[in-house]
Amino acid sequence: MAHYDLHMPVSEADVRQLRINDTVTLHDTLFGIRDASYIALFDRQRTTRFDLNGHAVIHTAPNVKKVPVSPEYPAGYAAVCIGTTTSDRMERFTRQLMTQTGARFIIGKGGMRDGSLAAFRELGGAYLAIVGGTAALETTWIAQIEDVDLDDLNPESLWKFALREPAGFGPLLVAMDSNGGSLYDTVNASVADRRAAALASLGVSA
């Protein structure tokens, strides 16, 4: 279990060195994406002016406040509360995200499935688990909303966040790696094994 501080964007080698149970802190830049922005990009073929190549995306739709554009608020938005949503809903988009934009990290909660794990293995990506429901803390890791695209989807716009340095964004847990490792697979197998014992405690047959 090693800890890595990674500055965005990263190379394939940066990602390939990571193993499940390692921890990572990201620096400089992070992009926010989720249901509506995925659908817009990959089902409706809308394009973004953002370059996601080698970058990390977080499954989020923040609480924001509209403010006049200024050096502090270059996108005209102040961050109110930025947190993370359940990743499983976005499972079918992982491969397209990686092949069409070059993104290498997905940050989310609750884990993703086999299709994502295969994409991470073949294309060099990883899933970094954040603790869901801890948005007040996450918000302190973000310096500003640097830019926004597809903002007609607000709050499910495509967001570009500048991270608060030097601390960065993390630590995040490598929960799915590029070598086929998945903490969720390990836990799910163990839970399946324990099901019979849980039912037996209730006097019920499996």
Added chain:
Amino acid sequence: MKLDMTAVEEAAKTLYIRALKSLPPDIKEGMTRLQARETDATAKSVLRTMVTNIAVAEQTDNLLCQDTGIPIYNVVIGSNVSFDGAALKAALVRGCTRATQEHPLRSSVVHPLTRKNEHTSGGIGVPVIHFEFDERAETVEIEMIPKGSGSENNSFLRMAIPAEGIDAIKRFVVDCVIAAGGKTCPPTIVGVGVGGTSDLCVHLAKRAATRPLGSTCGDADGAALEASLSKAVNLLGVGPQGLGGDATAFAVHVELAATHITMNPVAVNMQCHSARRARATFTPNGVAFGY
């Protein structure tokens, strides 16, 4: 007591913001109990982060979670209270809209077909408002629940039959907790509805999931069932965030309703670890806020 609709509107606004920022003491204590008995290293670290977040939210006056949820207002009207029902409903909706626009909060609510967001946290049938009446003294209680989607997307109904017995209920609850895994932001409160019609059964599951920790089912058999289910689901090892560990659920709560001779319905609705709720109590002396 004549209910003042301006005060209700203000309370509806305050309750939404208050619920999003400050966890009830029973949930904080529940978190401490789970921390004390957790044995898994990753799970301990996850629980520690959750506890830190509660403190950061209070220190920075920020929302605990970015998911502002679907707003639910549960209103209980006591005796000797006079009010205009339609005006009461309208005041709650206005307060909810004002919380969203004046704080501001992310409106997490869209039209189900067009997916258009009105940026009011409202729309057809939302905020969800429930009215109940009881014989308690001259009070009106308004409970506000911002129901997050991570947990709400893990909602389940099974119309079991009498021949399957209580075993079907128990097996269903265990399998729902397994199916939800980390998606529902565990440790959760697992709400179980047993009996009623299909819609009542699901409603009971939601009431159970949002009941304070430490409360028990009013029916003795229901209370025994929730105690045994609480132990059973915590044998599964799903753990906080589905990353493994002992703390899968704070508790399983059961709510019951009588059902049909041919029916044996069971529903599961879950509440995430950020089990947010807030309460306003109106009396002839004014309004008091709590959980």
